Amino acid sequence: MSTTHAMSSQPVTGAAQLHLLFDQMADAVYLLDPDTSNIVWGNRKAWESLGLSAEEVLNHSVLSLQKDVHGMPQWSEIAAAIRATDCYRFNGRHRHKDGHEVVVEVNTTHFSMDGRPYFLSVARDITNRVEQERDAQSRERQLWFALNEASDGLWDWDVPTGQLFFSPQLKRMLGYGPDEMAPVLSTWSDNVHPEDKPSVIGTLQAHLHGKRERYEAAYRLRNRNGHYIWVHDRGRVCDHAPDGSPARVVGTVRNINDQKELEAQLQQMAAHDVLTGLPNRREGLRFLESQLSLCRRMALPLAVVFIDVDAFKTINDRFGHGTGDTVLQRIADVLRSGIRSSDRVCRWGGEEFVLIAPGTTPEGVMQLADKLRVEVQAAVQVRDVPVSVSMGVAVAEGDRLDAQHLLFDADAALYRAKRNGRNRVEWAA
Template identity: 55%
Template structure:
């Protein structure tokens, strides 16, 4: 970018090169740096070629990915000046705290962002001679934590630290300093629990407030936080008047925990509960039936001749059949029912509050759904059928903990007498027990 020299004065380009602040001209869509002055790269230990035509996200540590950039760009377009306090990466691996002020403009039909980034390291340093002990303590806490809040219970005014505002995507002068601002950002599903924990602490039932919950940032995304707080001031009657707390962003850890929990409870192939979590759910339903005396039915379902599908079409097709079977079962069962993969081609049906008649009807619906599906057209395999063994408490089995075993025996009977059918545990009393386990 060139700027003409006029009337003997230095050109605008020379003026920009001598600015102490970094200046960037950005493409709002791609986030690419179209032009920058010397401070924009030299202060970061970089060369101009390492900055120009690269994404500004490569410099910024607090904005990750184009989706988040698109959200911020939308805010910039609607603001006269968007202020963001963040951190720029230095070439040596360190970081530089910066305050970035961004404006938008249109030139010859093209939109641009103009950002001025100021190094605020000196502003953040403390003058020991003029700082009080409380100020130094607050400074240390603010720098050590992702966020700090200070709530006056008398006025409901809340101080939000710059780090907390930055964590939620706000500038240093944004976020109304009131408790309702915070309440509004707490995820609706977490709000009651969080407020209950705070109330218990204020009433002296908990030594301190501590919770993990979701906070919504300015762009509508939820982040997970670990929030801890405690009453620090009381009036003459001992009533709490001030409460302070610290917030830590635990989104990465929480998402990892959720993924691990899912891996531990969900069958990776069929995306339904695995045997471990399915058995836990069955135990819960057994306990409920024991307390209420209500009926409970359990079914064991096996895909007929599944080994031949693997042998003829390969395991990839076999895996797809297993997945489609799981989908079909979820679609056919009632919302209150549960299906989990027990292993191989075997699935277990847990049918709460289902007596014999209801369980028989559900099994009939399953057979009908398998018969109606075009397996040949969808996967190129012959029609897939299933055998089902059912056991119902209390009609078939008065002992709840034997339901699964009884349903399993009924399944063997169904496969022995021809497959593609349902047999009941109660019917085994009138039929000879299978002497040899049927081969799939």
């Protein structure tokens, strides 16, 4: 029997060709004696991949190659497992002659030939694959860490089981300890603000059903103290089940509460007068248009009242613009507190205000305007001298409901109140 490529003393038809084919394989092939664990045949890769010669491998125990199998008792257990299955697969480590390890994936089958049992093992060197997987895992951990540090939190949702992982950063953001927040979907969904929940859940479902490329939403989320904070939440399906359904979704959460507060402040500044806090002219026109539509639809009257501070230039000239500003602020307070919740009073510009009162009859708005005039004179003074206002009132309904005409008529009535002596309310002619 040859020392390198012999399996038995009997010649095998085409044996040379078979040896040649096996020697071209990229994987190591070993023929083993199940009882002794000896290697009775191998291809060239069987020893060259380990830096050995054929003589150092053939007729030696396979245990001499392995770093993870020690002694015959353990080999007997493995042999029994090999016999019990069609293909026994395991990952192990072979010893290279220069001392380093060769990580191998070994697939072993069993068969009989000439009445003798044999094991045939194919060992594939997966050292590079293992290193790449380790590198990928390391990079994934680094990326996960970087994402966690770059955001206020991470989440990882196992869709089939409903398990939802919350990162420590996310728990801290919401005021929870490391062992709090049950890892289930309801822990999140039950704390989404009721007004935001339909939109948020709808957006998430649209992504899960493939209608959106990613899930992304800004909404209010309740923290441990019961307060709602604004968050920006985005995620994506990263794994699918065999049937194509989403299996895993991961995402990041960022606290945007400060940003939302700033946006609210900017919106407030854009729509309100800085000095008095009343809606400004632009917001007043927007409100007027919305109420025109409502009153047309509901067949209601709509009243507009122009209000102007009497002798305001004299107040500024005699007492300074600081005093003038205080007068405007006090008048604004009186007007704000004297109207209904459905009404809106705005600072139109300079010393002029406009009151918009939907659903108010001519008699009702005249009474309201005169009440406000009296209250301003009683509450606002400069050096014990009462400050007065003049007002012009216009009301329209039905086909006559038009913003431009209402404002023009109320302004004309105000001019008449000024001309007729001030500190009075005039009706549009």
